[in-house]
Amino acid sequence: MMSVRVRTGPTGFQWDAARPLFQTAIVDLGPFRGSWGYAVAPDGRRFLILTRRPQGPSPAVAILNWKPAD
């Protein structure tokens, strides 16, 4: 999660460099799905994040001599 300090006023819109807030395990929604993967609570102190669950130790298999079920 990144943050950027911004300032508005008579001089227009100004911004600082982006800086990381914290590491997330946000779900990869990709740009073209157009869906938000997070939201900020009204108090600005909490983040609701669509988070990936931890993965098991063996998330894939190899199959030798496969056959469709009868």
Place this chain on the structure above:
Amino acid sequence: MTMPAPGDRLGSFQIVAAIGSGGMGEVYRATDTRLGRDVALRLLPDAFASDPERLSRFEREAKLLASLNHSGIAHLYGFDAVTLEDGTKGHLLVMELVEGEDLAARLKRGAIPVAEAVGIARQIAEALEEAHEKGIVHRDLKPANVKLTPDGKVKVLDFGLAKAWSGDASSAQSSADLSQSPTLAHNGTAAGLILGTAAYMSPEQARGKPADRRADIWSFGVVLFEMLTGRALFGGETVSDVLAGVLAREIDWSPLPAETPPHVRHLLARCLERDPRQRLRDIGDARHELQEAGTSGPADKAGAWARPPRSRRGTALLVAGSGLACAALTFAVMSWRSASAPAASMVFSVPAPPSTRLNHVVISPDGRSLVFAAESASGESHLWLQQLDSRNARKLEGTEGAFEPFWSPDSRFVGFFSEAQPWKLEATTGAVEALTATNDARGGAWRPDGTIVFGGARLNRIQASGGEVGTALAVDGAAGENAIRYPSFLPDWLHTLYYSRNAKDRARAGLWVVSLDTGVRKQLTAAAASSAVYVEPGYLLYRRDRYLVAHPFDARRLELTGDPRPVAEDVWYEAGVTAQTNVSASTGGIVTLRTGGIEVSELAWYDRQGRPLSTEWEAKGFASLSLSPDGRQILTTLLGQGVERHLWLYDIEAATARQITSAGDMITNVFSDDGTRGLLGMHSGSTSGLWITRLGSGTAPEPLPTKGGTAAPFAMDWRGSRVIYASVTPRGDRFERSLYLLDLETGEDGPVVDTPGNELFGVISPDGRRLAYASDETGQWEVYVATSRRRASAGGSPPRAATSRAGTPTARSSSTSHPTGR
């Protein structure tokens, strides 16, 4: 007896040349002057002709052999007695003259490619089947008795002559009989001939026991093994050595090439059973195993591109989720190569590389390596390479951000995507090279001629050597198609499978095939929830719900046949219509797949330091997230039955969930300012657009007319009476997203940001004066802030510009190239 010379006449035959000699006499090329055709003449030796009883027996056998009439069998025309130049009597076998190289000569140059070897073996099996059905056993099948004709045909020579020669009704052929092989020695010695004969002899023949057609099946297995490996199965310096091998030596299967299909291994194991009672009983079964599309032999147009077949019968059903480690996989594969082919399927766990999260795993075509796309704890993705004969995976430097790798057909290179472009990597050296720039890649496939195709808003085409990216297939925008994803070549390398995403007509989504030559495309099934991979002997593997299914497929007619049947369950897939799953197959039929079912996620709270606080609801396959302005409710989408996502409203305090929509496919959603209504981007039937629903009313959402394109609407933000939505508009063969502003009170509706790139994720500032959004106008995703007078861009990366939402300074960015995280 004086041997005839070129120009001599033997009865009606004029000698052209001597073409070989063997234990059963000299052989000549000759012209039959009566019929005007070239023939092969075998002049039987004196000792034979001086034994009237033996001669009579031979003549009877020859008449039987002459009844064989098959294109794969050299024809025996007749048996004649002639007077030689010196006045003595001679006896001739008149045979079909077969032009071409014999298989023994071909094998001196090394192994034969698998597809070609399978094609030759199939033709040998056809010939044997024809003879066996007539009760004729060859008894001396070996490479020297197999001719490869210039037009790609195979002819088996000297059928039954061993029995005819020996005259033994039981046809036992002891080692003492080895010199009696009718096979010719063109340049070799008699000792060499004997050795060559013994090496293909069945164990029962070697023991001097009666031999039946199962002896031919053994010899067939020995010949097939030699074709695949380029080395004799039973070698030795003496006949005794060779026979000892035939009788007792454990067969070493390891020389078989990795791409040897499992069913061919299985067939070999059945042919090479020493106990004839346990051996394959019918050569027709072998022919059936080998008779597959695309493997019709050396003359096949597909040539070296053809993939070898697999058994139609296969072996057993799978159950994914074994707890074994990768070491077990290594052991299993190596054992599988070095022992008899397994009768049952085996499933082995493939763990992710150490301290990583696995995103993708793909097996190489030669079945020797796995490439992983895996993320480290810091979220950075790399490729990892693991040889199956090694316990350790190797991280491949220079592959930061890599996803969805794919192999070159020769297993030397890996293609992958990163930072909005395809790359290639040489597996042995690790050399990495960027190919081109693109902004929407989903799945790639690599052809032997170096053509790479990859999916996205169209099917792209580029050469592995570089150059400009072109269009292999544009989306059919008029029909609602809005993405072409996960291409995978068929065995002819001319057609590719792909998944078609269709925003308007779900019946036209699903699995398609297209000819890269003609562009002619065809839908195979709308029931596929992913693209497919082709696996011999004629199956497409694709996902349906949580199952990997095998659907019989005629690759020549490009038609699904029969019904799909499950191969494995608990297949991993994403929630939604991305068509992303992860299934791969080696040429030899090893299948890998990512498991775990639908990608499950949590609605998790974190504080500003990233510490986890709590979770809402239970973990599910959530596909979007929107929080009400008062922070008490969550709008999210969940996959329903089939492929459509439905909207759910979750009350945080009450911990209750209510389904809001039950029809249509929900894409995006946002709350109104007061939290009483939802703005939805949704596909419903043939309509795609924005909809408004009054939350909790129980009434159906109402469509919201808009001016922007409606290929895939994205509801982005709703502040007061103003709505920001992303419009998707086809431009040429691509789709472009731009931002529109709709005022619900005045009805004003028009683009606010529209560049040659894509704009998404528009949000209105709390004071309503600014709009922040993401754009890839410059070729990479960046965050912009616009006002009514000008537009500011952070440029570069980082820093990226920021925006404000709900009165709280936040940033929408990610550690990778995409604004929402890849």
